[in-house]
Amino acid sequence: xxxxxNIAGVVVMHIVLAFFLLIGVACLFAPRTVQRIALRQRGYxxxxxxxxxxxxxTEGYVVxxxxxxxxxLIFVMVVEMAVAGFFPNS
Numbered sequence: 001x002x003x004x005x006n007i008a009g010v011v012v013m014h015i016v017l018a019f020f021l022l023i024g025v026a027c028l029f030a031p032r033t034v035q036r037i038a039l040r041q042r043g044y045x046x047x048x049x050x051x052x053x054x055x056x057x058t059e060g061y062v063v064x065x066x067x068x069x070x071x072x073l074i075f076v077m078v079v080e081m082a083v084a085g086f087f088p089n090s
Contacts, residue, residue: 013083021076028069031062 026034035056043053055061081087
């Protein structure tokens with residue numbers, strides 16, 4: 001039974017990493033599409049106007065999305081390298 005828990009953990013980890021990879025690729029290579037989707041949400045959160053809506057319309061938000069995409073991709077790469085044993089144990 002101990003091995004099955006380990007396999008389940010690895011599967012869950014790879015599902016989460018696949019999610020981060022998808023978000024990272026979308027933000028890095030299609031930031032305008034992500035921006036359009038974010039702005040389509042009508043700018044309200046729990047009935048209150050979202051104060052970030054004005055910023056989300058700027059070019060700075062597109063740069064932010066690209067930076068976050070790069071950070072997500074680096075995160076996925078480092079975690080996968082750690083899982084594969086690329087980093088030596090101390």
